[in-house]
Amino acid sequence: MRINKFLAQAGIASRRKADELIADGRVKVNRLTLREPGYDVKEGDLVEVDGKAVTVAEEKVYLAINKPVGYVTTVSDQFGRPTVLDLVTDIEARLFPVGRLDYETSGLLFLTNDGDFAYRMTHPKHELGKTYRARVQGFLSRERLAKLRKGVDIGGFTTSPATVEIVRELPKQTIVDITVHEGKYHQVRRMFKAVGNQVVELERIAIGDVRLGRLTSGGYRKLTKEEMKKLGL
Ligand code: URA
Numbered sequence: 335m336r337i338n339k340f341l342a343q344a345g346i347a348s349r350r351k352a353d354e355l356i357a358d359g360r361v362k363v364n365r366l367t368l369r370e371p372g373y374d375v376k377e378g379d380l381v382e383v384d385g386k387a388v389t390v391a392e393e394k395v396y397l398a399i400n401k402p403v404g405y406v407t408t409v410s411d412q413f414g415r416p417t418v419l420d421l422v423t424d425i426e427a428r429l430f431p432v433g434r435l436d437y438e439t440s441g442l443l444f445l446t447n448d449g450d451f452a453y454r455m456t457h458p459k460h461e462l463g464k465t466y467r468a469r470v471q472g473f474l475s476r477e478r479l480a481k482l483r484k485g486v487d488i489g490g491f492t493t494s495p496a497t498v499e500i501v502r503e504l505p506k507q508t509i510v511d512i513t514v515h516e517g518k519y520h521q522v523r524r525m526f527k528a529v530g531n532q533v534v535e536l537e538r539i540a541i542g543d544v545r546l547g548r549l550t551s552g553g554y555r556k557l558t559k560e561e562m563k564k565l566g567l
């Protein structure tokens with residue numbers, strides 16, 4: 335960001351006045367008086383006006399993205415696989431994903447630069463219901479549905495009560511919506527496996543009251559004011 339814009343955003347002066355401050359030798363960058371009015375402020379630069387440090391608070395950004403299958407939800411990947419952040423091309427903020435979705439799972443994921451929000455959202459105490467649409471192999475009997483709803487042992491952990499609704503029964507597969515309240519590793523896949531159905535496709539369609547809606551695969555949008563309110567922002 336150009337120094338005059340930086341000073342304007344920090345509330346020091348208008349851009350024109352900022353240029354005057356620079357010309358008057360009142361602005362220092364990294365302890366040296368700035369002689370270059372077109373200077374681009376870089377990450378980590380110490381900017382001072384009349385000897386006082388100046389900072390610009392980064393605007394908080396909250397995005398909903400529709401993660402495609404074949405992307406990782408980390409900032410970088412040791413195997414060089416594409417990350418969800420590769421999909422975001424027009425936002426300057428340094429974003430990171432809130433929580434995780436498997437490489438093979440698609441659907442709703444939040445991206446933010448707000449560390450407190452990310453921490454709150456992933457803390458077990460505040461865990462919001464997460465709704466997934468699963469395509470599973472075979473038929474889901476009443477008994478299996480009842481087990482999933484009540485809680486199943488997924489190997490050393492019993493899931494808490496879940497909402498489970500059959501969306502459609504196909505000749506050899508079933509489409510199911512399931513809302514869970516924890517975020518254990520491979521939780522939904524393991525829950526269905528525990529009752530004898532293999533998940534063949536998994537998509538997250540909601541986090542709390544925020545829905546994936548019509549976001550296209552790989553598409554993203556800012557959370558609305560109402561959604562932010564519902565998330566306690
Ligand atoms: N449960 C899973 O099995 N995978 C996900 O990505 C999310 C929930």
